[in-house]
Amino acid sequence: MTVTPSIDAARLIEEQLAQASPDLLRELLTSFINTLMSAEADAVCGAAYGTSSPERTNRRNGYRGRDFDTRTGTLELEIPKLRAGTYFPEWLLERRKRAERALTSVVATCYLLGVSTRRMDKLVQSLGITTLSKSQVSEMAKDLDAHVEQFRSRRLDDAGPFTFVEADALVLKVREGGRVVPVHALVATGVDADGHRQILGVQVTTSEDGAGWLGFFRDLTARGLTGVRLVTSDAHSGLVAAIAATLPGAAWQRCRTHYAANLMATTPKSSWPWVKALLHSVYDQPDTDAVHAQFDRIVDALASKLPTVAEHLETERPDILAFTSFPKEIWRQIWSNNPNERLNREIRRRTDVAGIFPDRASIIRLVGAVLAEQHDEWAEARRYLGLDVLARSHTTTTTEEATDQPILQALTVLGQDVGDTTRRLLT
Numbered sequence: 001m002t003v004t005p006s007i008d009a010a011r012l013i014e015e016q017l018a019q020a021s022p023d024l025l026r027e028l029l030t031s032f033i034n035t036l037m038s039a040e041a042d043a044v045c046g047a048a049y050g051t052s053s054p055e056r057t058n059r060r061n062g063y064r065g066r067d068f069d070t071r072t073g074t075l076e077l078e079i080p081k082l083r084a085g086t087y088f089p090e091w092l093l094e095r096r097k098r099a100e101r102a103l104t105s106v107v108a109t110c111y112l113l114g115v116s117t118r119r120m121d122k123l124v125q126s127l128g129i130t131t132l133s134k135s136q137v138s139e140m141a142k143d144l145d146a147h148v149e150q151f152r153s154r155r156l157d158d159a160g161p162f163t164f165v166e167a168d169a170l171v172l173k174v175r176e177g178g179r180v181v182p183v184h185a186l187v188a189t190g191v192d193a194d195g196h197r198q199i200l201g202v203q204v205t206t207s208e209d210g211a212g213w214l215g216f217f218r219d220l221t222a223r224g225l226t227g228v229r230l231v232t233s234d235a236h237s238g239l240v241a242a243i244a245a246t247l248p249g250a251a252w253q254r255c256r257t258h259y260a261a262n263l264m265a266t267t268p269k270s271s272w273p274w275v276k277a278l279l280h281s282v283y284d285q286p287d288t289d290a291v292h293a294q295f296d297r298i299v300d301a302l303a304s305k306l307p308t309v310a311e312h313l314e315t316e317r318p319d320i321l322a323f324t325s326f327p328k329e330i331w332r333q334i335w336s337n338n339p340n341e342r343l344n345r346e347i348r349r350r351t352d353v354a355g356i357f358p359d360r361a362s363i364i365r366l367v368g369a370v371l372a373e374q375h376d377e378w379a380e381a382r383r384y385l386g387l388d389v390l391a392r393s394h395t396t397t398t399t400e401e402a403t404d405q406p407i408l409q410a411l412t413v414l415g416q417d418v419g420d421t422t423r424r425l426l427t
Helices: 009-019 022-045 098-112 117-126 134-141 143-152 210-222 239-246 256-266 272-283 288-305 307-320 328-334 338-354 360-380 387-394 399-426
Strands: 060-070 073-082 164-176 179-191 197-205 230-233 251-254
Touching (some): 022 060, 143 360, 179 210, 251 307, 288 307, 328 387
Antiparallel strands (some): 060 073, 164 179
16 A cells, blocks of 8 residues: 655655755755766766777866855856866856856946945855955946946936036045045935936045136036036035036025035024024025024024124125025925935945045946936936926026126117217217
8 A cells, every 4th residue: 555655755855955054955956066067977978977888989087176156155167177178167157257247237236235345245245155355346337437327427408407407525534645534425406397306427636625626527528418507505614606607597505404514603692592593484484585583583683682693694684595496396406405415315325335546537437327326216216296286497597697787788779878878989
């Protein structure tokens, strides 16, 4: 009488393999691959190993070792050698740099996530890989360069106009000339014609001065940045002059968060809580007229008690209230640089792991890859600003343009008068 087995052998083996240690899995996989290579070598020789046959055309001549990197770890394979000719398992291995090419995507992804070359060797060892030199890691990470460069140099005119632009800078450390020096990564974002946010560009400069910002914005305009109505940023040195030189007609909104920190530095410590409350009340007003009226009341109230603070507010008034020229429903999106600050924190999360960069190209590689990733996420997200409010914002007359119009009209009239006088004298 035949007894029906009570154990499913296939299922038992599957469960044991699922619970097996990496060492057991590596041993099983190594034995399986070595057996396949031995069978293929027997086929090449015309007879099985260790047997005599009139059909034999070649003979074995030992083995040569070869490491093969897999997700279970590094396997020590034994590739059969032949007395005449050579045997190589093309179906499994490539003849050169198989491990490097197989791990390129993994290493590039880890580099993108902020894993430095100093820690990469520990990472690959935890994955079961025996060794990976820092030079190999750097070479693999350079695969990102082509993608980042294409992203940084893409044309912008197809997605424009960019009505609103935000600019900011991050300080990073890099080794140059045997010293660790600070450099500045300039980053700009904008809202395209479809209402989505885009990363416009990134550049690394030696210092955050007018020359750096001017070169940065010239590159953006050369790539097709047009239609800018407002640029929001902190009061970076030379930034306002660079905007005026490269983006005619664009107003500048000084970030309300950064300005509050600047105003606090000029305010007595004991007075700052109520001065801060007064400043915040400006942004709580329902419309443009109410904002300016409240600002006037604050300046008048501070003129006698804190004249320095009142003067500071009055001087910066056009810049911190530039947002009032645009529709009320988007004030929160344009009156501060907070959206870019969140982006900067994400960049910092990646760059802090690397610490000190070996060169500027590595900064561009990592920061550019992070920005390209964020750019793709924004493209798939919902609109940042509606199309209707964008259309109304693009036709809005800013304070600077309203101030310039009477001057231009006066110059036009003056030019006509001079022309009439000249014609009368000639006749």
